[in-house]
Amino acid sequence: MRDATVTTPPILTIIGSAIHDIPSFYAEINRVFMAHEDWKLGQSLDALDDMLRGGYGAARGGGPVILVWQDIDRARSHLGFAATCAFLDAKLQRPDRYDVARIDRQLAELKAGTGQTYFDIILDIIAGHPNIDLVAA
Structure with missing residues (x-):
């Protein structure tokens, strides 16, 4: 008999209303992805890309992740x-x-x-990781 257990990818939520500039974007990324690490991600697009690759944080292992980005248009404006x-x-x-x-x-x-824009670059980085399913909310 086959195991009918289906593993649901974790759902992580970025709160766009918490983002009003680049430093607050990384604060939100650290809250979402790095909560269980004993260090924080620096303000670096390369570091963001590395983290999403699955080396550490909530994306560790590179498995599928559903990333819900609330108030994405507000973040787009503040990172524009x-x-x-x-x-x-x-x-x-x-x-x-x-x-x-x-x-x-x-x-x-x-x-x-x-x-x-900085926001456009972030979206390109996320899109470069097929394991990350971005849901704009």
Whole structure:
């Protein structure tokens, strides 16, 4: 006889109303994904990508996860054009650490309406992980 037990993927919920800038986005990600870890994810898109890959946190193991993002439009607004410009401008202040020419191109594309916002980049990162089923709410 076959085992009829079906494992339901965990459902994790991002509260978009808690997000009003990039630091608060990472605070929310840490609340959702890193609650049972003894360290917190830094403010890094690369770290977000690594975490979603399943190396640690609630996504550990890379199994399926349902990610419900409440108030996603509010988060989209707060992680949009202004936040992205500020993020890129801050990088320009550190030419010893960042590729200034690349950041200048990103800023020009953003200002021309063809570049990605911080929110767009986050969505691309999530989409790059087929085990994460994003549900906009």
